[in-house]
Amino acid sequence: MVGQRAALVTGAAGGIGRATAERLAASGWAVLAVDRDAGRLSWAEAAGIASAVADIASEDDNRRIFADAEARFGRLDGVVLNAAVTGGGPIEALPVAEFRRVLDINLIGTVLGIRAALPALRRAGGGAIAVTSSTMGLAGDSENWAYCAAKHGLIGMVRALSREIGWEGIRINALCPGPTRDTGMTAMISDLAPAHYDMMARAVPLQRWAEPDEMAAVLEFLVSPASSYVNGHALVADGGAMVGTGLVGPASGAAPVIPAAIEGHGQQ
Numbered sequence: 001m002v003g004q005r006a007a008l009v010t011g012a013a014g015g016i017g018r019a020t021a022e023r024l025a026a027s028g029w030a031v032l033a034v035d036r037d038a039g040r041l042s043w044a045e046a047a048g049i050a051s052a053v054a055d056i057a058s059e060d061d062n063r064r065i066f067a068d069a070e071a072r073f074g075r076l077d078g079v080v081l082n083a084a085v086t087g088g089g090p091i092e093a094l095p096v097a098e099f100r101r102v103l104d105i106n107l108i109g110t111v112l113g114i115r116a117a118l119p120a121l122r123r124a125g126g127g128a129i130a131v132t133s134s135t136m137g138l139a140g141d142s143e144n145w146a147y148c149a150a151k152h153g154l155i156g157m158v159r160a161l162s163r164e165i166g167w168e169g170i171r172i173n174a175l176c177p178g179p180t181r182d183t184g185m186t187a188m189i190s191d192l193a194p195a196h197y198d199m200m201a202r203a204v205p206l207q208r209w210a211e212p213d214e215m216a217a218v219l220e221f222l223v224s225p226a227s228s229y230v231n232g233h234a235l236v237a238d239g240g241a242m243v244g245t246g247l248v249g250p251a252s253g254a255a256p257v258i259p260a261a262i263e264g265h266g267q268q
């Protein structure tokens with residue numbers, strides 16, 4: 001019989017990471033919830049979930065938290081590397097230092113997490129890693145190139161690593177969330193730009209933002225045996241937002257608006 005599975009989740013102070021830590025714990029996993037924001041992470045202790053404060057951009061911190069998880073639980077089976085920051089700005093205006101900060105946390109920080117996790121996963125006889133990329137890891141948006149570069153990088157890395165470590169029984173996959181409400185990253189949109197918030201919902205065929213727990217459900221799937229033959233995959237959970245071209249019609253199901261001048265011309 002398999003003993004209690006153990007997982008480490010980064011970016012767990014709120015949003016998708018917290019929902020994932022809560023969901024895994026509810027499913028019976030032992031969980032170490034990690035974030036650099038000690039204040040917002042305090043929910044975990046109150047909920048009886050182990051926690052550790054760490055900066056994922058630090059190699060030492062990564063070594064420390066994975067050693068901590070293995071020492072507490074005696075094993076490590078699942079790793080959710082989810083912490084990230086936003087970082088947008090026009091191509092000539094965004095300071096290079098800010099670009100480096102986004103790469104340091106979102107891309108290199110995730111790599112450091114994988115490197116620190118691997119020995120413990122090997123000792124457990126295998127396991128699964130899920131990293132949180134984004135639909136911005138597959139597409140692009142104006143003035144979001146720094147974040148997009150990091151999130152695209154994660155997917156390339158996941159694809160390459162799936163071929164490098166799969167033979168050891170260690171799977172690695174990426175989640176690409178669409179717009180997810182009630183997170184540190186998106187709260188400012190709903191608070192400061194409600195019209196934009198509504199417009200984003202209308203761009204999604206399902207006509208709404210995702211709940212953090214809908215992303216947590218996919219991350220749980222990716223680190224659990226339920227996805228045992230899924231490896232090197234970028235799983236898009238965006239309510240269908242990315243499957244259209246965006247060139248014709250709203251995503252609301254209403255008939256596309258075709259200007260009278262072109263109607264009937266060139267349509268096969």
Ligand SMILES: NC(=O)c1ccc[n+]([C@@H]2O[C@H](COP(=O)([O-])OP(=O)(O)OC[C@H]3O[C@@H](n4cnc5c(N)ncnc54)[C@H](O)[C@@H]3O)[C@@H](O)[C@H]2O)c1
Binds near residue numbers: 011105
């Ligand atoms: N919310 C969305 O719409 C959305 C869409 C696509 C992708 N994502 C991705 O989902 C993931 C979770 O984000 P979220 O939306 O829940 O926002 P969030 O801001 O609530 O969560 C990110 C967490 O990462 C932590 N963090 C940032 N830098 C860190 C560091 N150096 N060390 C340790 N912790 C650090 C933050 O403190 C925060 O708690 C991110 O990877 C984000 O890029 C979110």
